[in-house]
Amino acid sequence: MLNIALFGPPGAGKGTQAEDLIDKHRLFHISTGDLLRKELKEETPLGLEAKEIIASGGLVPDEIIVQIIEKTITENPQAGGFLFDGFPRTYIQAYILEGLMIKLNTSLHCLISLEVPEEESVQRLLDRGKTSGRSDDNETVIRNRLREYREKTLPVLNFYRERGICHEIDGTGTVEDVRGRIQRVVSEELSKRLLNVVLFGYPGSGRGSLGMALAAKHGLEFIATGRMLAEEIRKDTETGRRVRELYENGQLVPDEIVVPLIEAKLRQRNGNGVKGYIFKGFPRTLVQSYILDGLLRKHDSAINTVLEIEVPTLELITRLEARSKTDRCMPYDSELPKIVRRLEEHENKTIPVIRKYEKLHGVTPIDGRGSLEEVSERVSNVIENAFKEMR
Numbered sequence: 001m002l003n004i005a006l007f008g009p010p011g012a013g014k015g016t017q018a019e020d021l022i023d024k025h026r027l028f029h030i031s032t033g034d035l036l037r038k039e040l041k042e043e044t045p046l047g048l049e050a051k052e053i054i055a056s057g058g059l060v061p062d063e064i065i066v067q068i069i070e071k072t073i074t075e076n077p078q079a080g081g082f083l084f085d086g087f088p089r090t091y092i093q094a095y096i097l098e099g100l101m102i103k104l105n106t107s108l109h110c111l112i113s114l115e116v117p118e119e120e121s122v123q124r125l126l127d128r129g130k131t132s133g134r135s136d137d138n139e140t141v142i143r144n145r146l147r148e149y150r151e152k153t154l155p156v157l158n159f160y161r162e163r164g165i166c167h168e169i170d171g172t173g174t175v176e177d178v179r180g181r182i183q184r185v186v187s188e189e190l191s192k193r194l195l196n197v198v199l200f201g202y203p204g205s206g207r208g209s210l211g212m213a214l215a216a217k218h219g220l221e222f223i224a225t226g227r228m229l230a231e232e233i234r235k236d237t238e239t240g241r242r243v244r245e246l247y248e249n250g251q252l253v254p255d256e257i258v259v260p261l262i263e264a265k266l267r268q269r270n271g272n273g274v275k276g277y278i279f280k281g282f283p284r285t286l287v288q289s290y291i292l293d294g295l296l297r298k299h300d301s302a303i304n305t306v307l308e309i310e311v312p313t314l315e316l317i318t319r320l321e322a323r324s325k326t327d328r329c330m331p332y333d334s335e336l337p338k339i340v341r342r343l344e345e346h347e348n349k350t351i352p353v354i355r356k357y358e359k360l361h362g363v364t365p366i367d368g369r370g371s372l373e374e375v376s377e378r379v380s381n382v383i384e385n386a387f388k389e390m391r
C-alpha cells in the first residue's frame with residue numbers, strides 16, 4: 001500500500017498530477033470535499049449529521065471528516081493505496097490523520113508539496129479565469145486564497161518535515177517535467193516496499209528447495225515454519241522444548257507458538273537489507289491466512305504474489321517415497337498410507353486458502369516438473385515481474 005498526500009497552492013497543478021498518480025499506482029482519491037458531498041447525496045448517517053450542521057450555518061467538524069475518511073479507506077481494501085487531496089489542511093488534522101493511519105495499521109508514506117512562486121500561481125489562475133468563467137479567479141480573491149494557503153499549510157509541512165517524509169517539488173515547467181520530479185520521489189518510496197511471496201504446493205512439490213534457492217537469488221528471506229521450529233529445538237529454547245514434546249506426542253504445533261516466531265522475523269527486517277519474504281508452510285489453513293494478512297498489515301506490508309507449484313499426484317508420491325530413504329525424510333514420508341493422508345490434509349485444509357487468495361490477489365500456477373533449476377527459472381520470471389510492478 002502506498003499512501004501519499006499531495007499539497008500545493010491554488011494553480012500548482014495538483015489536479016493534473018493527482019490523475020497521473022491515481023492511474024499509475026492504483027490509488028484511491030481521498031478528496032474530503034468530494035467524499036462529504038457523496039455522504040450528503042446518499043443521506044448516510046454521517047451525511048445527515050453533516051447536513052444538519054451545514055443547515056445551521058456551521059462548519060463540518062474534523063470528527064465527522066475523519067469518520068468519512070476511515071469509512072472510505074476500509075471500504076476499499078483492494079486499492080493500491082490512497083492519495084489525500086485537501087487533507088490534512090491544518091496541524092491538528094495532521095495529528096488526526098496520523099492517529100487514523102496507526103489505527104488502520106498503515107501510515108502516510110510521503111507528502112509531496114508542489115512549490116510554485118506566488119506570481120506564477122496568480123498568472124496561472126488569471127489565465128484559467130479567462131476560460132473557466134469562475135468568479136473567484138480574479139486577482140484579489142486569488143491572493144487571499146494564496147495567503148490563506150501559506151498560513152495554514154506551513155505548520156502541516158513542518159509536521160511532516162520532522163517525520164522525514166515531506167518532499168518539496170519544483171512545480172514549475174511543463175506537466176511532464178513536474179510529473180518526472182514527482183515520480184522520482186514515488187520511485188524512491190516504492191524501492192522501500194517489501195515483496196511478499198506465498199509459495200503453495202502439495203508435499204513433495206519441492207517448495208523447500210525452491211524457496212531457499214529463490215530467496216538467495218532475489219534478496220528475499222525464506223520463512224519456513226518447519227525450519228524455524230527445528231531451529232528452536234536445536235537451540236534447546238523453551239519454545240523448542242515445547243515443540244519437541246508436541247512432536248513426541250504426535251501433536252500439531254499450535255498457532256500460538258508459530259505466530260510469534262514469524263512476527264519476530266518480520267521485526268528483524270530493519271537494517272538487514274531484505275527485499276521481502278517467501279512464506280512456505282504458512283498459511284496452511286484459512287485461519288492462518290487471516291493471521292498472516294494481519295501480521296503483514298501490522299508491519300505496513302501485504303502479500304504481493306501467490307504461487308502454486310503444480311506436480312501430478314503420482315509424481316508427488318514417487319518423490320515422497322524417494323525422500324523417505326534420505327536424511328530429509330519427514331514423519332509422513334515413511335509409509336504410503338501416511339503420504340496419502342498428508343496429501344488429503346493439504347486438499348482439505350490448504351486448497352480453500354488458495355481459493356481465497358485467487359479471489360483477493362490472483363494465484364500464479366507454476367509447472368513444478370523438471371529440475372530445480374528449470375522450476376526456479378519459471379518462478380524467477382514471475383518474481384522479477386512482481387518487482388517491476390512494485391517499482
